[in-house]
Amino acid sequence: MENNITTPAQPRVDKVAFSGKAGEFFGIWIVNLLLSIVTLGIYSAWAKVRTNQYFYGHTRIDQQPFRYLATPLQILKGRIIAVIIFGLFFVLSSLSPVFALLLALAFMFASPWLIVQSLKFNLRMTSYRNVRFAFHGDYLGALKYFVLLPLLSVFTLYLAMPWALKKIDHYLCSNISFGGKKLQINTDTSSYYIAALLAMAAMIGLGFVVAIAAFIIGMISAATFGSGFDGDAALGAVAVLLPIAMFAVYFVGFALSGAVYQSLIRNHLFERTELPGVAKFKSEMQVIPFMWLILTNLLAIIVTLGLAYPWAKIRKAAYMASVTTVAVYPGINSLVDEAQQNSNAFGEEAAGLFDVDVSLA
Amino acid sequence: MPGSVTVRGQFQHSGSSSLYAAELVLDSDGQLSVHCHSSGEQLAQAAPADYRFGSVIPGLPVELRLRDGAVFVPDDSRYRWPQLSKGAAMAERLESHKMSILAAIVLSPLLLWWIIVDLMPMLAGAAVPWVPDSVKQQMGRQTFYSLQQTALAPTELPAAEQAMVRYHWQMALQQLQLEQQEYRLHLFKSDFFGANAFALPDGTVVMTDQLVSLLKDNPDAILAVLLHEIGHVEGQHSVRLIAQSLGATLVIGIVFGNPEGVADLLLGSGSVLLQNAFSRDMEREADQFAIAKLTELGKSPQAFADAMSALLAKHSDEADTTSSLLKYLSTHPDTRERIEQATQP
Numbered sequence: 001m002e003n004n005i006t007t008p009a010q011p012r013v014d015k016v017a018f019s020g021k022a023g024e025f026f027g028i029w030i031v032n033l034l035l036s037i038v039t040l041g042i043y044s045a046w047a048k049v050r051t052n053q054y055f056y057g058h059t060r061i062d063q064q065p066f067r068y069l070a071t072p073l074q075i076l077k078g079r080i081i082a083v084i085i086f087g088l089f090f091v092l093s094s095l096s097p098v099f100a101l102l103l104a105l106a107f108m109f110a111s112p113w114l115i116v117q118s119l120k121f122n123l124r125m126t127s128y129r130n131v132r133f134a135f136h137g138d139y140l141g142a143l144k145y146f147v148l149l150p151l152l153s154v155f156t157l158y159l160a161m162p163w164a165l166k167k168i169d170h171y172l173c174s175n176i177s178f179g180g181k182k183l184q185i186n187t188d189t190s191s192y193y194i195a196a197l198l199a200m201a202a203m204i205g206l207g208f209v210v211a212i213a214a215f216i217i218g219m220i221s222a223a224t225f226g227s228g229f230d231g232d233a234a235l236g237a238v239a240v241l242l243p244i245a246m247f248a249v250y251f252v253g254f255a256l257s258g259a260v261y262q263s264l265i266r267n268h269l270f271e272r273t274e275l276p277g278v279a280k281f282k283s284e285m286q287v288i289p290f291m292w293l294i295l296t297n298l299l300a301i302i303v304t305l306g307l308a309y310p311w312a313k314i315r316k317a318a319y320m321a322s323v324t325t326v327a328v329y330p331g332i333n334s335l336v337d338e339a340q341q342n343s344n345a346f347g348e349e350a351a352g353l354f355d356v357d358v359s360l361a
Numbered sequence: 362m363p364g365s366v367t368v369r370g371q372f373q374h375s376g377s378s379s380l381y382a383a384e385l386v387l388d389s390d391g392q393l394s395v396h397c398h399s400s401g402e403q404l405a406q407a408a409p410a411d412y413r414f415g416s417v418i419p420g421l422p423v424e425l426r427l428r429d430g431a432v433f434v435p436d437d438s439r440y441r442w443p444q445l446s447k448g449a450a451m452a453e454r455l456e457s458h459k460m461s462i463l464a465a466i467v468l469s470p471l472l473l474w475w476i477i478v479d480l481m482p483m484l485a486g487a488a489v490p491w492v493p494d495s496v497k498q499q500m501g502r503q504t505f506y507s508l509q510q511t512a513l514a515p516t517e518l519p520a521a522e523q524a525m526v527r528y529h530w531q532m533a534l535q536q537l538q539l540e541q542q543e544y545r546l547h548l549f550k551s552d553f554f555g556a557n558a559f560a561l562p563d564g565t566v567v568m569t570d571q572l573v574s575l576l577k578d579n580p581d582a583i584l585a586v587l588l589h590e591i592g593h594v595e596g597q598h599s600v601r602l603i604a605q606s607l608g609a610t611l612v613i614g615i616v617f618g619n620p621e622g623v624a625d626l627l628l629g630s631g632s633v634l635l636q637n638a639f640s641r642d643m644e645r646e647a648d649q650f651a652i653a654k655l656t657e658l659g660k661s662p663q664a665f666a667d668a669m670s671a672l673l674a675k676h677s678d679e680a681d682t683t684s685s686l687l688k689y690l691s692t693h694p695d696t697r698e699r700i701e702q703a704t705q706p
Contacts, residue, residue, distance in 0.1 A: 026462070027457050030469060031455045034464070034468055037469055037473055038472065041616065044615050053416055053421070054421065057418065079615065086611070090603070090606075095496060095500045095503070130374075130430070131378045307466070332378055333380070335378040337376035337377075
């Protein structure tokens with residue numbers, strides 16, 4: 001840091017700040033939940049916008065917050081379309097197996113369009129310092145990366161899957177732009193293979209630990225119950241506990257391998273991505289703290305019958321912010337987004353029918 | 362109309378990342394002007410028609426947006442514009458008021474429960490008569506065809522046993538005055554289903570060789586099973602189950618949005634449990650149908666209990682494991698509960 005005072009492109013380096021509060025968001029969440037239920041789902045569009053506005057507005061880089069610009073009516077329109085499509089899909093595929101197969105095929109070819117549409121919409125609705133993000137991917141690109149590559153990697157017995165995932169991340173990031181500048185990304189295939197292998201190793205390791213523990217418990221209980229205890233009761237207890245234990249192991253395994261993969265890949269991705277002249281990124285996720293966060297969040301949600309959901313969401317957002325550092329270069333001060341300077345900010349002009357995110361969520 | 366207000370904050374031109382520390386003045390006519398705090402230069406000016414307030418969210422400042430895309434954000438995140446309409450500030454008041462939060466905590470689960478347990482089945486029941494017959498025919502034919510290709514083999518029952526089952530089938534259809542041509546009985550050998558019977562929405566009923574062999578000494582028990590399956594067709598259970606599952610999936614999807622990661626799995630398992638609950642309700646309905654019709658045909662409801670007992674004995678290991686917890690994972694009610702229902706006076 002010393003001697004750099006004369007360099008004109010001296011960045012301001014700081015962690016992403018998140019100021020959302022669990023108590024505050026709980027009120028927003030629960031009241032919006034009730035209003036959504038009472039209005040048979042219609043208010044859920046308003047709920048989504050308010051929730052996003054809350055999280056975007058409380059996430060700050062260099063003291064400036066993000067903004068979520070979508071209007072509830074846009075979200076509502078997308079949801080109505082999604083409900084109709086989903087309903088048709090559900091009904092038709094229950095009607096006959098042949099239909100179901102045809103629809104699955106149709107969906108495979110429609111999904112890249114839906115993905116691109118959703119990315120375009122969501123990035124265009126994200127603004128930082130009054131400049132919007134944008135996504136430049138097209139249908140063919142999405143078809144290639146989201147359908148063909150994963151399909152191909154199935155034929156390689158998933159050996160090519162980490163490579164396909166790298167390609168997908170690359171496709172996503174390199175098509176994102178901010179204020180007319182595209183993100184530049186330079187990821188390694190090897191990092192994806194290492195992350196995938198470690199995630200698998202974690203899963204297998206957990207499997208071993210559980211198997212050994214189950215064996216020991218089995219031995220102990222056999223010794224205890226074998227000597228004159230009610231064997232039937234023991235069997236009954238095992239029958240009840242086994243599914244619960246399997247469920248728990250499944251969740252822990254899922255969280256563990258997910259945490260390994262996510263932390264390694266996010267760290268790598270942030271390290272190798274930059275917005276030239278505007279920003280560089282750094283992510284310092286650690287597997288164990290992240291997994292602990294995921295598991296305790298889940299546990300809290302289960303124990304409170306869902307009431308801890310807002311707390312868990314805030315806690316995760318705060319963690320994600322705390323492990324993320326952004327170096328902001330002075331170039332940020334002079335970004336101009338010409339496309340949006342000419343448009344009506346109130347969105348009153350008729351938007352295309354499909355200028356929406358076709359999504360239930 | 363509130364008087365003139367002056368607010369300190371941050372101003373940005375449309376589509377530009379440059380920040381200005383600024384002062385905004387809203388006069389009593391609603392005319393707005395923004396001046397740079399350091400230079401005093403005027404940055405923007407607008408009439409009431411050309412600016413709007415952003416959403417009022419707890420803990421966040423309320424921004425003021427100009428029609429051209431410029432934006433002014435007050436420095437004080439608690440500042441609320443006196444010009445804000447009552448409606449605009451309503452959501453925030455509800456979201457931060459203790460009473461409304463408490464009401465939401467109590468009412469949300471109750472209402473959600475009522476929608477899924479009462480409203481959805483009711484709507485599904487009302488929607489079913491609107492499903493055209495041709496759709497049900499198609500559903501049944503398609504499913505029957507795929508099952509024949511995968512899980513069903515030609516029957517190997519002796520002719521006498523086949524005739525016995527068919528006799529009871531015909532007798533039940535005739536005496537209950539059901540449309541003959543709407544129902545078809547098929548016998549198949551199936552290692553996949555084992556001792557089992559099922560009904561398709563177009564009136565196709567399939568009983569496996571294994572089940573006939575199990576119950577052949579008790580023809581009334583076979584009749585009870587056939588009546589149970591006819592109950593599924595009469596109640597249009599396949600279509601209703603689809604409608605209910607669709608409804609519940611949509612409600613859960615829309616209300617809870619898209620919780621990340623593991624919570625998603627949890628909701629997923631929740632809807633499976635819910636579907637199973639719907640399925641159990643319909644099994645109970647079909648059971649009641651069978652028991653009622655047995656009485657109508659002058660048989661004892663005990664025949665139904667006998668059929669269930671025989672199945673229970675066959676899957677005797679199942680009996681041990683049917684604990685209070687596992688019953689939520691099952692698509693059928695507990696067999697002993699079903700027997701009890703049939704043997705009640």
